[in-house]
Amino acid sequence: DVKVTQSSRYLVKRTGEKxxxxxxxxxxxxxxxxxxxxxxxxxxLIYFSYDVKMKEKGDIPEGYSVSREKxxxxxxxxxxxxTNQTSMYLCASSWGGLNIQYFGAGTRLSVL
Amino acid sequence: xxxxxQNSPSLSVQEGxxxxxxxxxxxxxxxxxxxxxKYPAEGPTFLISISSIxxxxxxxxxTVFLNKSAKHLxxxxxxxxxxxxxxxxxxxxxxxxxxxxxxxxQGTTLQVKP
Numbered sequence: 001d002v003k004v005t006q007s008s009r010y011l012v013k014r015t016g017e018k019x020x021x022x023x024x025x026x027x028x029x030x031x032x033x034x035x036x037x038x039x040x041x042x043x044x045l046i047y048f049s050y051d052v053k054m055k056e057k058g059d060i061p062e063g064y065s066v067s068r069e070k071x072x073x074x075x076x077x078x079x080x081x082x083t084n085q086t087s088m089y090l091c092a093s094s095w096g097g098l099n100i101q102y103f104g105a106g107t108r109l110s111v112l
Numbered sequence: 113x114x115x116x117x118q119n120s121p122s123l124s125v126q127e128g129x130x131x132x133x134x135x136x137x138x139x140x141x142x143x144x145x146x147x148x149x150k151y152p153a154e155g156p157t158f159l160i161s162i163s164s165i166x167x168x169x170x171x172x173x174x175t176v177f178l179n180k181s182a183k184h185l186x187x188x189x190x191x192x193x194x195x196x197x198x199x200x201x202x203x204x205x206x207x208x209x210x211x212x213x214x215x216x217x218q219g220t221t222l223q224v225k226p
Contacts, residue, residue: 004155031212040121042201042218043156050212058213090155094212099144099205101214103155 002027006091006104013111019078021107023091030096032074034058034066036087037106043090049074050096081111115139116204118217126225131189133220135202138183142204146214147176147187150199159200160187192224 007022025032031050035043035058045058047066055066063085067075074093078085088108092101117136125131135145143164148156162169162176162185169176175188189196199221203214 009153033213035216040218042118043203043216045213045215048213092155096212099146099212099214100158100161101212103148103157105153105155 002029002093002102004091004093004102004104006089006107008107009105011107011109013078013081013109015082015111017078017081017111019081019109019111021076021078021089021091021109023074023076023093023104024072025074025093025102026072027093027095027102028071029093029102030071031094031101032068033092033094033101034064034074034076035090035092036060037090038087046076081109083111085109086111113138114218115142116202116215116217118200118202118220120220121218122221122223124223124225125192127194128191131187131192131196131222131224133187133189133200133202133222135185135187135217136183137185137204139204139206139215140183141206142215144205145176145178145185146203146205147174148201148203148216149196150201150219156201189222192222194224194226197222197224 033048049068091104146161147159150156
């Protein structure tokens with residue numbers, strides 16, 4: 001079975017803190033994705049990566065950055081957390097050229 | 113610009129009846145469509161997909177229909193079971209891209225009543 005693991009299920013941070021969300025997949029997938037899920041807005045793509053050290057902006061990249069130093073790991077960074085970044089964050093991965101994405105369980109982040 | 117739309121935020125059906133979830137899209141370059149199911153506090157899980165060369169794909173109780181001329185797809189669940197209660201997302205991709213990027217709809221919350 002494909003496994004996508006997100007390091008934390010719940011996080012509470014203060015405004016202005018630097019926040020790291022980690023995601024690891026064990027299926028040697030080329031593609032990795034970060035989404036946020038908000039009520040009524042569905043899943044919105046923040047960043048994705050199709051290879052090590054490669055990254056592309058998604059639909060809502062402002063306030064976020066990413067890092068992919070190893071194929072299995074994709075990190076989402078909030079440089080200075082703000083209250084409007086309170087959300088559910090979902091990581092996903094897929095094989096190159098194929099469209100079925102496999103998701104982690106999500107990290108619910110609260111920024112106070 | 114919402115390229116994939118699920119206009120019904122919620123749907124309630126009786127156990128044993130049919131559930132029909134709808135999805136509309138605007139981008140004619142989309143050629144592969146997927147449905148995901150999401151329980152609270154879990155990540156979405158892949159349910160069923162369809163390529164644009166087909167108009168129907170069936171997997172057990174789940175059938176997806178694609179109407180390319182109307183840019184519309186639907187997911188039918190027959191018979192519906194209480195365990196099907198979840199949020200359902202449709203998603204679309206343009207196959208020319210090899211990054212596997214998906215565009216998701218807003219989701220429809222299905223409640224199946226016993």
